[in-house]
Amino acid sequence: MEKFELTILGCGSALPTTRHFATSQVINIREKLYMIDCGEGAQLQMRRSRLKFSRLNHVFISHLHGDHCFGLIGLISTFGLLGRTAPLYVHAPAAFGPILQSLLGFFCKGLDFRVEFYPVDTSRHALIHEDRSVSIYSIPLRHRIECCGFLFQEKATLPHIRRDMIDFYRIPICEINNIKNGMDWTTEDGTLVPNHRLTEPSDPPRSFAYCSDTCYLPELTQYIRKADLLFHEATFLHEDLARAQETFHTTARQAATLARDSQVKKLCIGHFSARYEDESLLLKEAQSIFEPTILAKENLLIKI
Amino acid sequence: MEKFELTILGCGSALPTTRHFATSQVINIREKLYMIDCGEGAQLQMRRSRLKFSRLNHVFISHLHGDHCFGLIGLISTFGLLGRTAPLYVHAPAAFGPILQSLLGFFCKGLDFRVEFYPVDTSRHALIHEDRSVSIYSIPLRHRIECCGFLFQEKATLPHIRRDMIDFYRIPICEINNIKNGMDWTTEDGTLVPNHRLTEPSDPPRSFAYCSDTCYLPELTQYIRKADLLFHEATFLHEDLARAQETFHTTARQAATLARDSQVKKLCIGHFSARYEDESLLLKEAQSIFEPTILAKENLLIKI
Incomplete structure (x- = not known):
């Protein structure tokens, strides 16, 4: 099977803890890397996960809270120091364009590569990028500010040759x-x-869905049905449901319910609130609803 | 003796490695914290070093390369989430003011505390802040862009009472x-x-000097003479002197020469280039000139 892997770079939420980095993940599809969110420290974590900077061409930002995007300027700055020449494509809510531009103008003068900005309409489910290996769609989410998830739909590979024939x-x-x-x-x-x-016939095409940050949205089922892997935020335990609702986040039980109802193959939960020292409680809660759940963890590699 | 300690949060240079965070340090004087530089990940490293956010009121930025300031917006953002009300004072080259303002306007709307910006004239040796415990002076340095170091001069404490009398x-x-x-x-x-x-008589007042980033400047002796601790960048080995000169950095031998000529009590070297897997070579080179040298390291605490 062709490579289709997820690496967690950071799975904490907004407040820093000694346990987690801010949110960032990298999808490796056939040795091309796609980053989802880019919290502070993402570049350091790419190094630790031995992911090659030169293979990363697309960054997708779900929303403009700092714990999902403060690492981007450092990453771009490093690419500049390393002499990158290939364009970098940044897909994010439209409001990010001007602020990114002003940061680039100030800190990254004379880059040898272009940073191309593509605004994402977070209110729609739409194709936002495709190449030979993958189609990437937005998934409308509901958070305190505009936000969307991303669906990575692998493209079918060619059939296998029957050597005997x-x-x-x-x-x-x-x-x-x-x-x-x-x-x-x-x-x-x-x-x-x-x-x-x-x-x-070739292997059936696989899919990965990323949903963070968002309140519990049962209607997401229509976008993520039968995904091979769902990453969903589970910021809180269900006993803290009121806090989850207030802050437009999801509980572990809700994330698992969505995974079950969407018949996904596997669920990975993350974006853990700093309040939980023992995250196995979140895992247990999710597994009681949907058994094939795992906890996100820094530098964890998940084969899809 | 009253507390006067340095904690290294990060001591790498511009390129990320698996060994180091970007530059940031915290001085603790009598339980008040002063941050020097704020590279990406500084807030995470403060947590790991168990330094209390609420005790930090002043941040000093030496120069506007990303590895010395990209962590500041995340730190301020976290202070906002934690409900801080005390003002934060940022001392940095004047050009940082507008870009910080635009980041705050975009990412940190509705903070319950003021971020007060104080431009630092990096070309002069001048008092830039003082309070009951310390006087902090700029030290003009020479780098690819305007840059200064900082001298922390402890204020004399009151004499000790003679109980017997x-x-x-x-x-x-x-x-x-x-x-x-x-x-x-x-x-x-x-x-x-x-x-x-x-x-x-009370204990003699102590001093700490921070010099990074800079080429070798023998004339710094006038500012840092007899300091109790000198932190000086030693980005390169002396065999890479040409590269050091080209990039306006210092070699370990040069840093040690300055320490010796300035009669400081102790030298801590850091800002290590990503090229050296084995940093003990930098230490050996420095110690051959100035024996009381130590290597900076993440979360290292040095009592001054």
């Missing part, structure tokens, strides 16, 4: 790419061998 | 403060006991 019909190597791309084969005696006899 | 003359407790402040004592029979017989 290639040998049997003595099909030359140079034709294999055509067959992968759907061509039938005609033997020397004129017999047509249909493509499906020469190939096996 | 107080008992001997049966001086009432309520007079002790007056005597500490220099008053003589007259006995019932009219004999004058001069103050110096009732007290012992």
